[in-house]
Amino acid sequence: MRKGSNVVWLVAFCAVLLAPLAVAWADPIEIQLWHAQRGPREETLNKIVDAYNKSQTKFKVVAAHKGSYDETMNAGIAAFRAKKQPHILQVYEVGTQTMMLSGAIYPVVDLMKDTGHKIDWSSYLQPVLSYYVSAKNELQSMPFNSSTPVMYYNKDLFQKAGLDRPPRTWDEVGEYTKKLVASGAKYGMTVAWQTWVMIENYSAIHDIPLATKANGFEGLDTELTINNPMVVNHMNRLKTWLDDKRFVYLEREYKGPEAAFINGDCAILMDSISAIGALKKNVKFNWDAAPLPVEASMANPQNSIIGGASLWVLKGHPKEEYQGVADFLAFMATEDMQILWHKETGYFPITKAAYEKLKAQGYYNQEPLQEVGIKQLMRKDPTPNSRGIRLGSFSQIRDVMNEELEMLWQGKKTAKEALDDAVKRSNELLRQFEKRSKE
Amino acid sequence: MTPSNAATSCCVSSRSAARNDPPPAVFRSSTSGALQENTQDTGKRTGGMEKRAYFSKTRLPYLLILPQTAVILLFFYWPAAQALFQSFLLADPFGQRNQFVWFNNFIRLFQDALYWKAIGITFVFSAATAVLSITTGLLIATMANRALKAKAAIRTLLIMPYAVAPAISGILWLFLFHPSYGVIAHILIHWFHIDWNPILNGTHALILVIVASAWKEISYNFVFFMAGLQSVPKSLIEAAAIDGAGPMRRFWVIIFPLLSPTLFFLMVMNVVYAFFETFGVIHTVTQGGPGGATLTMVYKVYKDGFVGLDLGSSAAQSVILMLVIISLTLLQFKYVEKKVQYV
Numbered sequence: 001m002r003k004g005s006n007v008v009w010l011v012a013f014c015a016v017l018l019a020p021l022a023v024a025w026a027d028p029i030e031i032q033l034w035h036a037q038r039g040p041r042e043e044t045l046n047k048i049v050d051a052y053n054k055s056q057t058k059f060k061v062v063a064a065h066k067g068s069y070d071e072t073m074n075a076g077i078a079a080f081r082a083k084k085q086p087h088i089l090q091v092y093e094v095g096t097q098t099m100m101l102s103g104a105i106y107p108v109v110d111l112m113k114d115t116g117h118k119i120d121w122s123s124y125l126q127p128v129l130s131y132y133v134s135a136k137n138e139l140q141s142m143p144f145n146s147s148t149p150v151m152y153y154n155k156d157l158f159q160k161a162g163l164d165r166p167p168r169t170w171d172e173v174g175e176y177t178k179k180l181v182a183s184g185a186k187y188g189m190t191v192a193w194q195t196w197v198m199i200e201n202y203s204a205i206h207d208i209p210l211a212t213k214a215n216g217f218e219g220l221d222t223e224l225t226i227n228n229p230m231v232v233n234h235m236n237r238l239k240t241w242l243d244d245k246r247f248v249y250l251e252r253e254y255k256g257p258e259a260a261f262i263n264g265d266c267a268i269l270m271d272s273i274s275a276i277g278a279l280k281k282n283v284k285f286n287w288d289a290a291p292l293p294v295e296a297s298m299a300n301p302q303n304s305i306i307g308g309a310s311l312w313v314l315k316g317h318p319k320e321e322y323q324g325v326a327d328f329l330a331f332m333a334t335e336d337m338q339i340l341w342h343k344e345t346g347y348f349p350i351t352k353a354a355y356e357k358l359k360a361q362g363y364y365n366q367e368p369l370q371e372v373g374i375k376q377l378m379r380k381d382p383t384p385n386s387r388g389i390r391l392g393s394f395s396q397i398r399d400v401m402n403e404e405l406e407m408l409w410q411g412k413k414t415a416k417e418a419l420d421d422a423v424k425r426s427n428e429l430l431r432q433f434e435k436r437s438k439e
Numbered sequence: 440m441t442p443s444n445a446a447t448s449c450c451v452s453s454r455s456a457a458r459n460d461p462p463p464a465v466f467r468s469s470t471s472g473a474l475q476e477n478t479q480d481t482g483k484r485t486g487g488m489e490k491r492a493y494f495s496k497t498r499l500p501y502l503l504i505l506p507q508t509a510v511i512l513l514f515f516y517w518p519a520a521q522a523l524f525q526s527f528l529l530a531d532p533f534g535q536r537n538q539f540v541w542f543n544n545f546i547r548l549f550q551d552a553l554y555w556k557a558i559g560i561t562f563v564f565s566a567a568t569a570v571l572s573i574t575t576g577l578l579i580a581t582m583a584n585r586a587l588k589a590k591a592a593i594r595t596l597l598i599m600p601y602a603v604a605p606a607i608s609g610i611l612w613l614f615l616f617h618p619s620y621g622v623i624a625h626i627l628i629h630w631f632h633i634d635w636n637p638i639l640n641g642t643h644a645l646i647l648v649i650v651a652s653a654w655k656e657i658s659y660n661f662v663f664f665m666a667g668l669q670s671v672p673k674s675l676i677e678a679a680a681i682d683g684a685g686p687m688r689r690f691w692v693i694i695f696p697l698l699s700p701t702l703f704f705l706m707v708m709n710v711v712y713a714f715f716e717t718f719g720v721i722h723t724v725t726q727g728g729p730g731g732a733t734l735t736m737v738y739k740v741y742k743d744g745f746v747g748l749d750l751g752s753s754a755a756q757s758v759i760l761m762l763v764i765i766s767l768t769l770l771q772f773k774y775v776e777k778k779v780q781y782v
Contacts, residue, residue: 070746077748081534098748103535251638252728256619265619396747406730409639432547432749436531 028053028060031324032086034079035063036072036309040277041145044344052331059324069095069309070395076314080104085314087325090144092309093131094394097216099312100140101392101437106313106322108329109138115326119333124351127303127377131388132310135217141310142329145347147272148304148373149197151293152279155286157185157267166290170237173268173293177246180267188246189268190261192254195401196307197270197292199226202234204305204386206298216390220434224397224426227419230295235415239408249409252402272307273373276346280369289372302386304376308347348374392433397426519761525754532748544755553731554739554756561735564649565713572653573705576660577698581690583661584668594665601658605719612651613724637725641732644725648733651724652717659712660705667701668694707771714764736760 069092076089161183177188216222241247250256261269338354404422727734744753
């Protein structure tokens with residue numbers, strides 16, 4: 001009897017000890033997420049992933065950093081070819097067309113439908129969503145980190161030049177930068193990501209097509225149209241400003257331009273809203289952000305377009321795993337997660353609800369800088385010219401545009417020649433992509 | 440396998456192969472020495488005549504070279520064959536659709552003015568890098584050889600840059616020469632009033648990547664020249680000195696000809712280096728810009744293949760690169776080696 005009760009106790013004791021292990025042994029299904037976020041952005045992403053993993057026990061999302069955007073996309077492609085692809089792959093906006101035609105994706109709209117998530121897509125920020133929809137207006141990938149360019153200006157240098165507000169039109173930019181240089185600023189303005197800001201966004205804001213076939217949304221036989229008079233004039237103007245130091249070209253990306261703004265060499269910087277964090281940390285003078293300038297003829301400017309990346313779901317996994325993928329994507333889109341993401345990284349929230357809630361909380365009264373971009377993005381409903389860009393080989397096309405613009409800045413070509421050549425070379429890339437993408 | 444892997448593996452193996460090749464004289468003597476025993480084992484005596492050696496068992500030699508063969512097949516020939524195959528395809532990146540297009544990728548390349556430009560830049564870049572690093576390496580080696588005090592310490596210090604990865608070397612040089620924050624750029628601009636701007640000026644950018652690439656290779660050249668210099672018989676130099684030859688004359692008439700095998704070897708190695716291993720420098724410093732001024736053939740393989748995802752063209756480019764480097768090395772062996780004096 002006594003012995004028997006000992007055994008019972010022992011068994012009970014072991015059961016208590018092992019119980020947590022038993023739960024752990026019922027392995028959650030792993031969902032792989034490959035991304036290109038680094039530093040504080042990766043930390044925020046990990047917070048979201050952890051929150052999801054703690055919210056349920058069936059699935060476990062594993063986020064892995066795979067290097068730069070190029071490297072992440074290549075890692076995804078190589079993995080897909082080896083049939084070891086992750087469930088979710090973050091791809092930058094220029095890879096959108098390649099992903100859509102890849103035959104390797106599970107469109108988000110279908111995924112959500114198949115897994116029983118009823119999502120009202122109209123409650124999302126349309127200018128963000130519109131970049132990633134198909135010709136049938138169906139969402140293909142989940143918008144993730146989206147930003148847009150704005151104009152930052154050095155208030156101290158403005159004051160010195162007798163200027164009390166940011167320029168609204170490009171003509172004003174010309175006058176202002178002249179005064180700024182005359183009053184001792186080394187340069188008037190500079191730009192980061194010049195093709196994105198000065199060509200892609202310039203075209204969208206002024207509602208002119210960047211390419212035929214609705215910027216490529218309606219067919220692979222699209223051709224670039226950036227050699228139109230408006231863009232040519234704009235580039236011509238920048239070139240004349242370059243010659244008298246009203247404008248300075250520093251590099252294709254952002255480091256040089258941001259450094260020039262931070263150290264006070266440049267009074268105006270046109271750059272992504274994702275620069276806010278770095279500027280807040282490093283700038284030692286008074287500064288502010290304003291919408292990008294527009295032409296005086298443009299009374300009601302269009303929305304600007306986004307850059308950044310989205311999350312693509314890759315096909316080839318068992319059905320039950322996609323339930324977890326869909327749950328996770330839906331979890332990310334919840335208000336709390338979007339607010340966390342927006343507050344910590346500066347990237348746009350993807351739902352209107354999150355934006356409204358932030359507004360109601362008075363967040364933008366404390367952080368007015370954060371609202372400049374979102375207002376510019378939301379000021380009008382997107383048109384076929386401003387909903388996004390859908391070009392194959394887009395990354396190479398940006399290179400071509402950069403190269404040709406550099407020719408212009410070096411004085412080796414006129415604006416017209418440079419843009420004509422950019423169109424010609426890009427069209428060859430587009431034809432090649434078209435050939436490659438047809439059966 | 441990806442085309443750029445093929446390109447890299449091609450360069451790696453050609454480089455290591457060249458390194459493993461001892462000079463022919465040594466090769467001959469060591470081979471006959473090693474096989475002498477075998478000759479005696481089989482009991483065949485050839486007296487004073489040239490000895491002929493063979494393995495008695497036919498399977499053993501194949502077994503012995505098997506590991507090396509397997510490595511070469513797996514890491515060189517297989518990817519190279521893949522690249523060759525890929526170069527005839529028009530493929531989408533995910534491998535869902537492949538079209539066999541014969542020589543279309545090659546034809547497209549040779550019709551592309553930018554590809555010719557890249558070839559031109561590659562040759563200028565490689566020649567400049569090789570000449571700069573070889574001459575500097577030779578100069579430093581000659582001087583270090585004469586240094587009396589702290590010879591070992593100086594030599595070790597001079598070898599250090601070789602341990603720096605190309606990408607890091609690129610970052611360091613960019614840090615010095617960046618027009619916005621570079622220290623040396625500041626001196627160039629403000630003291631010498633040179634309008635230095637490698638970000639926008641193609642020539643400046645090319646100079647910067649050449650200097651950064653050459654700097655890294657100087658140490659490598661230095662080590663070989665140092666070894667070469669030490670094998671120059673002292674007696675020859677002393678005899679020349681007694682005959683009244685000055686240091687310059689002694690160098691050009693005695694030392695330099697005796698260094699010619701080293702020089703030749705380094706020429707091959709440096710050109711191979713400049714062709715392939717400078718990727719890291721270009722990637723960190725200019726990414727091929729501005730306006731394609733530093734877009735070398737290797738960098739274009741990467742850009743078209745990995746960024747542009749045009750795998751067919753990228754593979755075709757790596758095949759061309761392979762042919763170029765093979766013919767370049769053959770040419771060097773055919774014409775330059777004749778002038779080399781093996782002692």
